[in-house]
Amino acid sequence: MDKIKVAVIGATGAVGQVFMWMLADHPWFEVAYITASAARINQKYASTVHWLLPIEMPAAIKDQMISEFNTDAMKACGVQIVFSALPASVAAEAEPLLRDLGFYVFSNASAMRYDKNVPILIPETNLESLDLIEKQGYPNGGFVVTNANCVTTGLAMALAPLRKYGIKEISICTYQSVSGAGYPGLSSFDITDNCIPYIGSEEEKVEKEIKKILNIDPVVFAYCVRVPVMFGHLEAIWLTLEQDVDTDEILRTWSEFKEVSSLPSTPAQPVVYNSSNTFPQPKYAFWGSPKGMEVYTGRLKKKENKIGFVLLVNNLVKGSAGGSIQNAEAFIEKYGLR
Ligand SMILES: NC(=O)c1ccc[n+]([C@@H]2O[C@H](COP(=O)([O-])OP(=O)(O)OC[C@H]3O[C@@H](n4cnc5c(N)ncnc54)[C@H](OP(=O)(O)O)[C@@H]3O)[C@@H](O)[C@H]2O)c1
Structure with a gap:
């Protein structure tokens, strides 16, 4: 053919x-x-x-x-x-x-x-x-x-299967790599040994795009921060859900979230959780098959009525x-x- x-x-x-x-x-x-x-x-x-x-x-x-x-x-x-x-x-x-x-x-x-x-x-x-x-x-x-937007892609992937619990509120703080700004991007004077707690229009994009993609209308609180990392955006997220869901159920829901069909660039398991308390990290950005297409989640916890977790998305590949x-x-x- x-x-x-x-x-x-x-x-x-x-x-x-x-x-x-x-x-x-x-x-x-x-x-x-x-x-x-x-x-x-x-x-x-x-x-x-x-x-x-x-x-x-x-x-x-x-x-x-x-x-x-x-x-x-x-x-x-x-x-x-x-x-x-x-x-x-x-x-x-x-x-x-x-x-x-x-x-x-x-x-x-x-x-x-x-x-x-x-x-x-x-x-x-x-x-x-x-x-x-x-x-x-x-x-x-x-x-x-x-x-x-690359941050929203990671967020949407982790939240899509959780939509059924009713997403009332999203609080998110991101740790975004320099490759997200393209090449040559920021001056090394600005980003070496440093973090910058503002990325123009990014917080607004996350709010607008997550609503359009998932067809939901939560309150969104976002801070987007540039960090001195080459590839991969880390996101720390707290959700308020309408339903009272425990962490085991969230894990089950992520593991049951499968590829839509066998497209050549779609991973078999699009959201991968690991319970190690040091997971995920940007150095895993090019892991997986196809490389860089999986979204990694970790640090899942529940406090009062909120569910918290950390995710990693490869901003240049899946994002x-x-x-x-x-x-x-x-x-x-x-x-x-x-
Ligand atoms: N980086 C990310 O993580 C990311 C994630 C999601 C979406 N995006 C979006 O994807 C797009 C590309 O991002 P990027 O990070 O790859 O940016 P980039 O590194 O700055 O690359 C821009 C590309 O466009 C070309 N270009 C620039 N001005 C041009 C002009 N006037 N006419 C024709 N070609 C021109 C550049 O060519 P030269 O090399 O010759 O200058 C280069 O190939 C942007 O809209 C960005 O917002 C980026």
Whole structure:
């Protein structure tokens, strides 16, 4: 069977690199076109990218040429799906244009996340939201599907199976890695041996997005903190639930939360709990199979009527590029483009 041709726009950034790594040997997709900013056009990927991942660059992508953003050239290459890892300000122009030209866009940028007919999709939690692409004009035209802000993705994964208990209130404090700000991100002067207790718009995004994804309306109290860690966002969470639930039941519910179907990028056990009191830690961000796609929980406790736990999400994999690839797989599985 022929693979589906895809483009990666913003292929050299932190998220773009994960796209390139994960798509290099993807069973359904073949990268036919890649872009970056103007200075890199007509250069070979390996000769210009500043490779950040703790995984060797796949040989197959090293010689791939970086092209200008040209939708006619993308069409000429047979591209149908576009994975976007552009900054929001650039995505705000590029993504609607691509959609209007009939491309199927899977984006990490926040530019279109809050549009009424644009889903913020996480296949394990709100697969039904994929139907919104029909309101954007599919199958006669293109569409944009977004994934959540990386912190919200981890939170939504842990909370989705707990929705049945009624989520009245969420208190969350995050410990977010520097890769979450892209490359080059913060100055080392600002983040070495230091933590910064503010990430612009992040707390607002968590509140807005968790409500849209899970279709719930809890009170949300959030603090988002940048910490001197390379990969993985840790989140310490307290929930107030409508029902009185003990920790054994929460553990059972997480363990029964299984993959929606066998998409190539979906782990068999999407939320993994470990009772060690030193789990989870950001150094496990690339654990699991597929690497970086599992969400880890630990430190579960109950006090009065509140349930507390800590989680780890790989912000670049499950929280961005891996999540987008999984969204495209969910689309293919439902609508059968192959
Ligand atoms: N990092 C995360 O954990 C994370 C998580 C979820 C969502 N996101 C979102 O994903 C997107 C990408 O994030 P990132 O962290 O990968 O950012 P990044 O490291 O800054 O990468 C941005 C990419 O876009 C390209 N680019 C920048 N300006 C451009 C322009 N004017 N025209 C064409 N290409 C341009 C860059 O090319 P050059 O390399 O040539 O500059 C690079 O490939 C953002 O919208 C971000 O908010 C990020």
